[in-house]
Amino acid sequence: MLLRSCDTFVCTSLATSSSGTQGGTLFGKNADRPSSEEHEVIRTGSRRYNEGDVVRCTYITIPQAKQTFDCVLSKPRWMWGTAKLLPSLEIGANALGVCGGNEAVQTLLSEELLNSDGSPTKSLLGMDILRLALERGRTAKEAVEVSITMLEKYGQGGPCCQEDKDWTYENSYIFADSEEAYVLETAGRSHWCWERVGAGQVRNISNGISIRSNWGGISKEIQNISRQNSWWDGVSDFDWKKAVASGGSVVGLQSYGREAAGQGHLKSIKEESDAMENPPTFEHWIKRMIDVLKDEDSGICFRDIHGFCSTGSQISWIESPRKTRHFFTGASDPLSGTPYKLFRFSDSPSDSDHGSNTLWDLWRQRTLSKLSLGDKVKYDLKELEDEGFSEHPSLSFADLISREVELIEKSRHE
Numbered sequence: 001m002l003l004r005s006c007d008t009f010v011c012t013s014l015a016t017s018s019s020g021t022q023g024g025t026l027f028g029k030n031a032d033r034p035s036s037e038e039h040e041v042i043r044t045g046s047r048r049y050n051e052g053d054v055v056r057c058t059y060i061t062i063p064q065a066k067q068t069f070d071c072v073l074s075k076p077r078w079m080w081g082t083a084k085l086l087p088s089l090e091i092g093a094n095a096l097g098v099c100g101g102n103e104a105v106q107t108l109l110s111e112e113l114l115n116s117d118g119s120p121t122k123s124l125l126g127m128d129i130l131r132l133a134l135e136r137g138r139t140a141k142e143a144v145e146v147s148i149t150m151l152e153k154y155g156q157g158g159p160c161c162q163e164d165k166d167w168t169y170e171n172s173y174i175f176a177d178s179e180e181a182y183v184l185e186t187a188g189r190s191h192w193c194w195e196r197v198g199a200g201q202v203r204n205i206s207n208g209i210s211i212r213s214n215w216g217g218i219s220k221e222i223q224n225i226s227r228q229n230s231w232w233d234g235v236s237d238f239d240w241k242k243a244v245a246s247g248g249s250v251v252g253l254q255s256y257g258r259e260a261a262g263q264g265h266l267k268s269i270k271e272e273s274d275a276m277e278n279p280p281t282f283e284h285w286i287k288r289m290i291d292v293l294k295d296e297d298s299g300i301c302f303r304d305i306h307g308f309c310s311t312g313s314q315i316s317w318i319e320s321p322r323k324t325r326h327f328f329t330g331a332s333d334p335l336s337g338t339p340y341k342l343f344r345f346s347d348s349p350s351d352s353d354h355g356s357n358t359l360w361d362l363w364r365q366r367t368l369s370k371l372s373l374g375d376k377v378k379y380d381l382k383e384l385e386d387e388g389f390s391e392h393p394s395l396s397f398a399d400l401i402s403r404e405v406e407l408i409e410k411s412r413h414e
Contacts, residue, residue, distance in 0.1 A: 006029070006030065006031060006090075006101075006103040006104065006206070006207055007029065007030055007103075007204060007205070007206045007207075007258055007262055007293075007300045008027075008028070008029040008091075008101040008102075008103060008173075008174045008204060008205050008206075009026075009027070009028045009029065009174075009202075009203075009204045009262060009265070009266060009289065009292060010025065010026070010027050010028075010174050010176045010181040010197060010202065010203050010204070011025065011026040011202045011266060011269055011270065011273075011285075012025050012176070012179070012180060012181055012197060012198065012199050012200060012201055012202070013025070013199040013200045014026055014269070014273045014285050015273045015274075015276050015279035015280075016279050016280060016281060016282050016284075016285070016319075017278070017279045017280060017281055023273070023279075024178065024282060024285070024317055024318055024319040025099075025176050025177065025178055025179075025181065025316075025317070025318040025319075026269075026285045026286070026288075026289055026315075026316075026317060027099040027101075027174070027176045027181075027314075027315070027316040027317075027318065028289040028292060028293055028313075028314065028315045028316070029090075029091045029101035029174075029293075029313070029314055030293050030300060030301060030302065030312075030313050031074060031090035031091055031101070031312040031313065031314075040074075040330075041072065041073070041074050041312070041328045041330045041343070041397075042072070042073055043070070043071070043072050043073075044068070044070065044071045044072075044073065044135070045070050046067070046068060046069050046070040046095070047067070047068050048066065048067050049064045049065065049066055049067070049068075051066075055132075057124055057125070057128040057132075058124075058125050058127070058128050058158060059122035059123065059124075059125070059158045060122065060123060060124065060154065062124075062150075062153075062154060065135065065136050068135040068136065069094040069095055069096055069134070069135055069136070069137075069138075070094060070095035070345060071092055071093065071094045071095070071131070071134050071135055072092055072093055072094075072326060072328075072343050072345070073091075073092040073131060073134075074090055074091045074092055074312045074313075074314050074328055074330075090102065090127060090130075090312060091312065091313075091314040092130070092131070092134050092314070093134065093314075093316055093324070093326050094134045094135065094137070095345040096138050096139075096177075096321050096322075097177050097178055097318045097320065097321035097322065097323075097324050098134060098137055098138070098139060098140055098142075098143055098175060098176070098177050099175070099176045099177075099314075099316045099318065099326075100130050100133060100134050100143055100173060100174065100175045100176070101130070101173065101174055101314070102126045102127060102129070102130045102171050102172065102173045103171065103172050103173075103205055103206070103207050104126070104169035104170070104171065104207055105169065105170050105171060105172045105185065105186070105207060105208060105209055106169060106170060106245075107170055107187040107188065107209060107244040107245055108187075108229070108231070108244055108245070108247055109170075109187045109188030109189075109191060109225075109244060110169070110170060110187075110188065111188075112157075112188035112189040113156070113157040113168050113169075113170070113188070113189060114168070120157055120158055120159050120168035121155070121157040121158065121168075121189075122157065122158045122159075123154055123155040123156055123157040123158055123189070124150055124151075124154050124155065124156050124157075124158070125156065125157075125158050126156060126169070126170075126171030126173075126186075128150075129147050129150045129151065129156065129171070129173075130147075130173060132146060132147075132150055133146045133147045133150075133173075133175065137175070139177050139179075140175040140176050140177040140179075140180055140181055140182050141175075141180070141182065143175040143182075144173075144175055144182045144184050144194055147173065147175075147184055147192075148184075148192055148194075148219075151186060151190045151191075151192055152190050152219070155189040155190045156170065156171060156186060156189060156190070157189060170186050170187055170188065171185075171186050172184065172185040172186065172205050172207075172208075172209070172210070173185075173205075174197075174203065174204075174205055176197075176316075176318065177318060177321070178318045178319060178320050178321060178323075179199065180196060180197060180198055180199065181196075181197035181201075181203060182194050182195065182196055182197060183195045183197065183203055183205060183210065183211060185205075185209055185210070185211050185240070187209075187222070187244045190219070191219045191221070191222045191225075191244070192218070192219045192222075193211050193215045193217070193218045193219070193222070193240045194211070194215065194216055194217050194218075195211045195214060195215050195216055196216050200270075201270075202266035202267070202269065202270050203266070204259065204262035204263060204265075204266055205259075206257070206258040206259035206262055207258075208245070208255075208259060209240065209241045209244060209245035210241060210255070210259070211240045211241060212239050212240065212241050212242070212253075213237040213238065213239045213240075215238075215240055218238070218240065222240075222243075222244070223238055226238070226243040226244070226248075229247070230247075230248060231243040231244070231246075231247050231248040232248060233248075241253060257298070257299065258298050258299045258300055261295065261298030261299075261300060262292070262298075262300060265291075265292045265295070269285070269288055269292075272288075281389075282317045282319070282325065283389040285317065286315055286317055286325075286327065286340075286388075286389070289315045290315065290340060293313055293315070312328070312329060312330070312331075313328070313329040313338075313340070314326065314327065314328050314329075315327045315340060324345075325342060325344070325388065326342070326343045326344075327340035327341060327342055327343070327385075327388055328340065328341055328343055328397075329341070330401060337373055337378045337381055337382075338381075339381045339382060339384045339385035339400075339404065340385050340388065341384060341385070341387075341388065341397055341400040341401065341404070342387060342388030342393055342395075342397065342400065343397040344393070344396070344397070347396040347397060347398075373408070373411055374411060377407050377408070377410075377411045380407050381404060381407060384400050384403060384404060387400065
């Protein structure tokens, strides 16, 4: 299966009227998966474990950490069980203000993910690693360090889709907190490279290797491997993308398509932030990211093309480790009028844990029925989104999901 579509964005230190001079971090991602694959948003809760406890990932079991952090996860429903089994994810955040998203990439080392018969090896999926990183990382940098540890110890690989058991891929990630962000890209079973995104910088990834010579760290053997394969001359600055993605060729190194479009969106956001004399509230930046994730012309918003769709979407605003707002669609295609609904860790776990039939009802009604909504329903749904921008939101994520289901059910009987 060819790589399809996923886009992840981060802007650090955007000016706002409420955060002083430092500003806040804006994070956003569309998760693009098979159109018929149900997506869900769940909360895991923080937990302490005993020595010798293990955690069962999608395909393998590994030792559990002594403590895991409270997380909200947006994920394919089939993957890594239920909330009680601590599922893997496409996008998510933890209660300490760390956000993360992963995407499929392909390098010249991708054959390391296959057995001798061509079937995928079963190790950690990129979505497993993302969940482990958010559960165990207090900062974006710690999330990167956890990911690297998992890669080097267990490797990555395994079928990544229920419909296609041969589809496996390498992964790239963006991890972000209130102060900085990191891009982490992988190659083969356990090779890696990371780049820091400092204060006032913007960055996006779009299913392709993107780190060049400005990396901050790389795996031990990748330069030797690249030299032995003539992907690098061993003298010039080591260009990660040129080596592992292009085999030393200069062809195809420039960004294009969704990646270039995303760069344009982020450049516009940064220029706007830098030029503002009177910074706006966080609502302005959330809505700017909503517009980015609804960009169908570039393919950032994927609408059931060739069996793939933007099945879930997350936008997060991080001003400090404890001052965050996270917005999830909980259903596919943000362009169709699906509102971004506020999730808060301050809500009780029982209100926010959505491995529930209510959210799956929302998915089925909004996605599988291809429901056309009237103007009145669209207006009411927009009010659900606006609830997240109020100074003191009164509705929990569970309330918002239930209300959306009620509105759609009502429209179907009118």
